[in-house]
Amino acid sequence: MKYNIAVIPGDGIGPEVTEQAKKALNAIADVYDHTFIYKEALMGACAIDATGNPLPDATIQTCQESDAILFGAIGHPKYDNDPTAKVRPEQGLLKLRKQLGLFCNVRPVKAYDQLIENSPLKKEIIQGTDISIYRELTGGIYFGIKELSDDGKIAFDGCSYSVEEIERIAHLAFKEAQNRRKKLTLVDKANVLETSRLWRKTVTAMANQYPDVTLDFLFVDNAAMQLILNPNQFDVILTENLFGDIISDEASVIGGSIGLLASASIGEKNALFEPIHGSFPQATGKDIANPLASILSAAMLLQHLGLHKEAAAIEKAVEKSLALGITTEDLNKKQAFTTSKVGDFIADYIENQDDSNINFKNIHMGQSTII
Ligand code: IPM
Ligand code: MG
Numbered sequence: 288m289k290y291n292i293a294v295i296p297g298d299g300i301g302p303e304v305t306e307q308a309k310k311a312l313n314a315i316a317d318v319y320d321h322t323f324i325y326k327e328a329l330m331g332a333c334a335i336d337a338t339g340n341p342l343p344d345a346t347i348q349t350c351q352e353s354d355a356i357l358f359g360a361i362g363h364p365k366y367d368n369d370p371t372a373k374v375r376p377e378q379g380l381l382k383l384r385k386q387l388g389l390f391c392n393v394r395p396v397k398a399y400d401q402l403i404e405n406s407p408l409k410k411e412i413i414q415g416t417d418i419s420i421y422r423e424l425t426g427g428i429y430f431g432i433k434e435l436s437d438d439g440k441i442a443f444d445g446c447s448y449s450v451e452e453i454e455r456i457a458h459l460a461f462k463e464a465q466n467r468r469k470k471l472t473l474v475d476k477a478n479v480l481e482t483s484r485l486w487r488k489t490v491t492a493m494a495n496q497y498p499d500v501t502l503d504f505l506f507v508d509n510a511a512m513q514l515i516l517n518p519n520q521f522d523v524i525l526t527e528n529l530f531g532d533i534i535s536d537e538a539s540v541i542g543g544s545i546g547l548l549a550s551a552s553i554g555e556k557n558a559l560f561e562p563i564h565g566s567f568p569q570a571t572g573k574d575i576a577n578p579l580a581s582i583l584s585a586a587m588l589l590q591h592l593g594l595h596k597e598a599a600a601i602e603k604a605v606e607k608s609l610a611l612g613i614t615t616e617d618l619n620k621k622q623a624f625t626t627s628k629v630g631d632f633i634a635d636y637i638e639n640q641d642d643s644n645i646n647f648k649n650i651h652m653g654q655s656t657i658i
Contacts, residue, residue, distance in 0.1 A: 293353035299566025301359025307578035307630025332363035341379030405543030422531025546577025
């Protein structure tokens with residue numbers, strides 16, 4: 288089959304990691320006889336530099352015309368340290384999410400057995416963790432009214448949610464729970480926030496449509512604690528935009544590196560796939576950033592296109608790279624591989640999935656041609 292993929296490399300390490308995801312997709316295309324037609328587009332600090340606009344119209348159009356969007360990362364320190372900047376790279380991503388209606392952000396968190404020692408958390412606590420975070424992505428305080436008083440001394444960010452906004456993502460989260468271990472946890476702050484009370488009321492009212500799913504609730508402060516005390520209690524977590532942003536970064540500690548967490552942002556018509564890590568400016572251009580989150584985002588992209596065995600092939604290759612320690616310095620301090628070498632390995636493994644040979648590692652690193 289032929290698919291149009293919009294590629295937004297973005298800022299910082301975005302281009303480097305996206306390149307590795309494309310290598311994986313190209314290997315998939317080869318093995319499973321698909322054609323991926325990539326169309327690159329600008330967003331973020333690089334787009335501001337080139338056009339003055341963090342999200343040029345041409346990018347929106349490329350995305351709207353695509354079957355799926357692969358995105359790298361966004362952000363640049365020159366904006367982070369300047370609170371007076373009128374135009375910011377992040378505005379590009381937020382506007383794209385809103386414009387394309389990408390309301391449902393899915394962030395899977397897994398404790399890989401191969402990496403269990405990498406997490407600063409105790410092995411007994413994190414072993415077996417497998418959580419799917421459903422974060423609402425186009426509402427809440429991110430998109431509320433923002434104000435700054437004329438004298439610059441009072442700032443305001445409004446947070447609003449409608450029943451409709453809550454229901455559409457809650458349906459997807461309930462369905463995900465049905466396909467998994469049948470537990471859904473709504474994370475909110477209903478003891479304080481009116482919007483959270485609406486979330487609770489709305490989600491509670493929907494529960495009878497999903498009788499096989501157990502629904503429970505946690506306040507976000509408690510959820511933040513429970514996530515690292517006992518992550519195995521969670522199956523699917525449903526939450527609003529800001530809470531989801533925060534707890535998904537926290538949850539990445541369970542996996543041992545934020546460089547492993549992929550995400551999908553799904554709307555009615557379009558879908559975007561991105562690693563949850565940021566642009567990691569200190570690592571830019573050094574070929575040291577972990578590309579696995581971007582590669583796993585490509586696997587989520589394939590799932591979305593209905594290419595399940597292709598997605599599984601990427602996941603298997605990632606597990607193999609973890610098992611063999613063919614990973615970047617965040618996961619492998621002793622003998623770190625570069626970003627591009629990890630990408631080469633993944634692509635190579637996808638192309639030659641028979642790993643019965645003892646020379647396997649060298650062969651797959653392109654260091655040997657003798658089988
Ligand atoms: C994320 C990021 C973004 C967010 C930033 C870059 C605007 O942190 O995708 O989690 O806050 O949503
Ligand atoms: Mg975030």
